[in-house]
Amino acid sequence: xxxxxxxxxxESERDRVVSDANWTSxxxxxxxxxxxxxxxxxxxxxxxxxxxxxxxxxxxxxxxQGSGSITDLATGETHEIKPGVMxxxxxxxxxxxxxxxxxxxxxxxxxxxxGNEVHREDGSYAAPEELEA
Amino acid sequence: xxxxxxxxxxESERDRVVSDANWTSxxxxxxxxxxxxxxxxxxxxxxxxxxxxxxxxxxxxxxxQGSGSITDLATGETHEIKPGVMxxxxxxxxxxxxxxxxxxxxxxxxxxxxGNEVHREDGSYAAPEELEA
Numbered sequence: 385x386x387x388x389x390x391x392x393x394x395e396s397e398r399d400r401v402v403s404d405a406n407w408t409s410x411x412x413x414x415x416x417x418x419x420x421x422x423x424x425x426x427x428x429x430x431x432x433x434x435x436x437x438x439x440x441x442x443x444x445x446x447x448x449q450g451s452g453s454i455t456d457l458a459t460g461e462t463h464e465i466k467p468g469v470m471x472x473x474x475x476x477x478x479x480x481x482x483x484x485x486x487x488x489x490x491x492x493x494x495x496x497x498x499g500n501e502v503h504r505e506d507g508s509y510a511a512p513e514e515l516e517a
Numbered sequence: 518x519x520x521x522x523x524x525x526x527x528e529s530e531r532d533r534v535v536s537d538a539n540w541t542s543x544x545x546x547x548x549x550x551x552x553x554x555x556x557x558x559x560x561x562x563x564x565x566x567x568x569x570x571x572x573x574x575x576x577x578x579x580x581x582q583g584s585g586s587i588t589d590l591a592t593g594e595t596h597e598i599k600p601g602v603m604x605x606x607x608x609x610x611x612x613x614x615x616x617x618x619x620x621x622x623x624x625x626x627x628x629x630x631x632g633n634e635v636h637r638e639d640g641s642y643a644a645p646e647e648l649e650a
Contacts (some may be wrong), residue, residue: 385589385610390601412579419626420606421554442552445546446623448581456518462645463595468523470545472552477518490579490623492555 388412390425404503406432415496415512422496428452428483437478438501440511442494444472450487457479478507521545525559537636539565547627548645553630561616562584569636570611573644576628577605583620588613611640 393400393410400411404430414421428434428450435457452465457478463471465487473479481487501509526533526543533544539562546556561583563566568590585598590611596604598620606612614620634642 385587385612386603386605387587388603388605389594390603403631413577413605417605419577419625421575421577421625423577423579423603423605423625425579442554444546444552444554444556446556446558448623454518454520463520470521470523470548470556471523472519472521472550472556474519474551479518485596490581492552492554492556492625494627 386413386417400499402499405434405435407434409491411497413496413498415498417496420494420496422493424493425498426489426491428439428481428487428489430483430486432483434481435478435507436481437476437507438473438493439476439506439508440469440495440514441474441497441509442473444470446470446490448488448490450483450485452481452485452487454482463476519546519550523528533632536571536633538567540567542624544630546629548631550564552627553627553629555626557624557626557630559620559622559624561620561622563616563619565616567614568611568640569614570604570609570640571626572609572639572641573647574601574630574642575609577603577625579623580605580622581621582616585614585616585618585620587615596623 402409409424409426447465447469453462455462535542542557544560580598580602588595
């Protein structure tokens with residue numbers, strides 16, 4: 385059994401805390417944990433906008449705090465994001481996420497993120513086999 | 518893209534809300550959604566105790582609200598559960614979960630739960646292939 389405390393990670397396990405432009409992600413579970421998915425608590429700064437397209441991953445995102453919106457860039461459709469709303473990128477959907485207030489999100493990735501990915505110019509993460517290469 | 522709102526599910530999509538002895542689970546994502554994992558928001562009643570052993574699943578559980586404890590029934594070790602604490606049953610660990618205050622948990626299952634499982638006497642869910650049989 386693995387037991388981890390978000391607050392202890394933030395205090396003293398900074399290798400599990402990843403920041404990029406206007407977002408921070410606390411990696412509670414990664415590929416190495418052998419669960420078959422990874423689990424992250426992710427913060428998106430108030431006023432920020434992000435375009436992501438996880439070509440190699442499925443991701444679900446559950447809003448715990450904050451407010452904003454998500455736009456499906458294939459259809460142009462926009463959905464409100466508020467606590468209790470979840471979106472799932474079952475078609476690796478290219479999307480724009482806007483945080484009006486700071487968003488706090490619980491995110492699951494399949495395949496699991498290893499922790500070594502960086503967002504590429506197209507908003508994707510490399511596939512596991514590309515990272516191994 | 519799938520977008521679902523916890524509050525709307527609770528109001529009007531009751532087939533996604535499953536209750537058993539002293540717990541209720543709101544199924545935000547199930548096997549049929551094709552994400553490779555399922556995602557549930559689960560409530561455990563204040564004062565309740567539960568013994569589970571997901572022999573056929575990996576499960577991670579992130580505490581959003583409440584307080585309690587988890588005991589690993591193989592080792593006897595007990596860990597405090599409070600907001601920000603996550604446990605992950607990477608060894609299909611048989612465990613006892615106690616809710617001192619009502620616990621609100623974000624749960625991921627791999628393989629995904631279909632929604633038709635019931636807890637068996639040993640605290641497990643059937644494997645996907647057993648459900649199909």
